[in-house]
Structures are given as structure tokens and as C-alpha cells.
Amino acid sequence: MAIEESAAEKQARIVARARQEMEARERGYREQALKMYPWVCGRCGREFNHKNLRELTVHHRDHNHDNNPPDGSNWELLCVYCHDNEHSRYEDHIAAASGHADGDPQQQGATHNPFAGLKDLLGDK
């Protein structure tokens, strides 16, 4: 029991630290983007001020949150609604491109061979 607790605590600590690091990084690029761009949604044109600024989000044009060039070329300020919209369109696009939303085709190939047993069916014995 004591071992399970400490393992859980350790995991919680790792998760908490990863979250802190991610939040710190997000604050970093958000601040930069807000300094760089006017506080207007790039889709619907809604304007923002200090009171409602938390509804204005920083979108990554290539959807890669690790891609934060200092010139801001990968950032776009979007209101939360337009940002949601942008991501659901992107996810639809990904799902359509891969044929289906979930499942790993490589793993399926490894665990399921459609030709397994074919020899038996053909009676090649």
C-alpha cells in the first residue's frame, strides 16, 4: 500500500511539473503574441480589452504548439469560439485524411493478417 501511494505521488508530481512547464511556456508565447498583434479575433473581427482578454487565444497556424518563431509568424489571435471552430475543422481534416479517426494501422497489420489461414482454406496440405 505504501509503495502504491508513493508511486502515485511521484506520478502526480511529474504530471504537475509537466503542466507547470507547459503553462509557463504558453504564458511566454501568449504574452509575446499579445504584444505583437492587435487584440482582434483574426476570424470574426471581435475586439478585446483587458476585461475580456482571456477569451482571446493564441492559435498556432500549423497546429504545432512547439513551433514558436520569435517573429510570430506561426501565431494568430482568435476568440475562443473561432479557435474551437478552427480546431474541429483541423481534426475533421485529419480524420478524413487517415480514413478513420482512431486505430493504428501498423498495429492492426501486425496483429491481424488477412491472409493467415488462406493456405488451409485452399487445401494446400
Ligand SMILES: [Zn+2]
Ligand atoms: Zn472570433
Ligand SMILES: [Zn+2]
Ligand atoms: Zn489553435
